[in-house]
Amino acid sequence: MKTSKKVILVCLAIFLLFIAIRLSIDFPTGLGIYSGNISATNPEGTIRFTTAPLFQVILIDPPDNTIYTIPGFTRDVNLTCSVVNLSSGINITQVKLYTDISGAYVITDTLNITNPPPFNVTFNLTAVPLGSYRWNCEAISSTNVSRFAPADWHFTIRRSGPTPTPGGGGSKAPYVKEEPAYLPCIIPPDNLTSWFTFDNNTDDFWNESHEGLTFEKPKYFKGADLAAMKFNGFSDQVIISPDNVFNNIKEGTIDGWVYYKKKVEPVVIFSYADASQNDKHLLLQILPSGNIEFKYKDGSDYRIVAPETLFNFMMHRDTWVHFALTYNNTEYEWYFDGIKYGANVQVSGNPGFWFNDLKESVQLTGAIGALIGKGQITNQFKGGLDEIEIFDRALTSKEVYDIQSRLKCKISTRCGDGILQAYKGEECDDGNTISGDYCSAACKIEYCGDGVLQPSLGEECEPPLTEYCGVACEILVVPPEAEIVRFEQPKVYLPERVIPWWLLGIAVLAIAAVFYLWLKATSKPRQKTAEPVVKRITVKKQKKQSKRKKKKK
16 A cells, blocks of 8 residues: 555656646746737647737827928927836836937937826927937836837928018019928938948948958047047958958949048058959058059059049048049049049059959958958058948049038938838838838738738738638638637736746645655554464464374373
């Protein structure tokens, strides 16, 4: 009986432990209160539950894409957002405002909250300059759960035209000339292929596939437009990855800002070189004399392009200077601070050259602030470089002047920036990279029939028009191998109530051990009996007595 009880208890403990492990698999977050508003059966047949949000952030005012037209250059703006509670007992402690008014998309203001939701929060921004901006609100709960509004909103502040003057008394209305809206920056010109802003990293701002690599931690300082990268003249450079990124550029423009510091050897602003050789490259460099030149070298073949009217950086050192070099149909033009300086070409070989002349090389590496040669890096730049750009067409004089005088609006061209770019294959852009809101993370329109089940859009099945799925992605008949679970009242999963599966397993083992000890302590001990021994003694006495009787006879 003792052995059978042990076996039963061990089996019970194993069974309870199996249940605990099974719960941890079916509910990876642990035991707790789960939402039941969305549920379905996965291919393995295990029912999974998704959690509902605890609260929601909604942007209220000003409406998205609001345009303020003002006579001056700044305006006060009030931004209002609302926090709505989706579950009782949730306390919000902070609401943060994010904007890109300063250039980078960062926290602009923070308000501490003492009242529970629902409530509205208004941020008062003063003296916002002309420009286009995006904004959003983030709410943070007492349990450190945060949530943004589903998409960023935008507003624009632009300057109005002149006030019309009254007419001369006739019935005909006075003619008013419409002035274009003024922006403090220009939209980037067409055919921009690379743009290294150096505002907060060394990567290509315009083309996210181009990565800027450094051997040491980049150093930044105040640039011509926000931040700029600082080069020490011996170990700082930016290598552009991957290789061969500019091979197909047959004409174009290189421009940027230079903060030159004197050095006794040539310093390179930009280079594109065969990393396996020492004598095949093109580079833009400043000589020790302070003169600038654009140089191509392929063995004994070389071509040098210098400004027709010399511009000496020694006379403009320790200050920001904008440069641009354009090339179109064998013609070059130099620009400094927006003014055209012409070009003087010294040639040995073909009179025209650009990036595509080097395409026969196997490995062409772009670099900013240095020249990459065979196993070595030379001619490191000393000073600062900012807003280095490459176009695959020659900019006009007006475009170069506008870039230098007004700078460029730093508008991202990536999926999720809130700007629809159909030429890049975007079907929608709602300002985020989150699927399930009618615009997917890849900026494709989400709809019933796209082959992706989207419960947040009200879909119950995919694809439609099948035996079990209707035209609106609603379930017609529950498939025999699946189980659809619905709850009438969703309940919210609270992270602070989670019990880890391993802790539950330990608790089950402890309960089984206590139960075993209790049984052992309460069961009556078995009493030993001497009956077999007495019987054996009686048999021996009877044998002896029978032997004695036989002897007497």
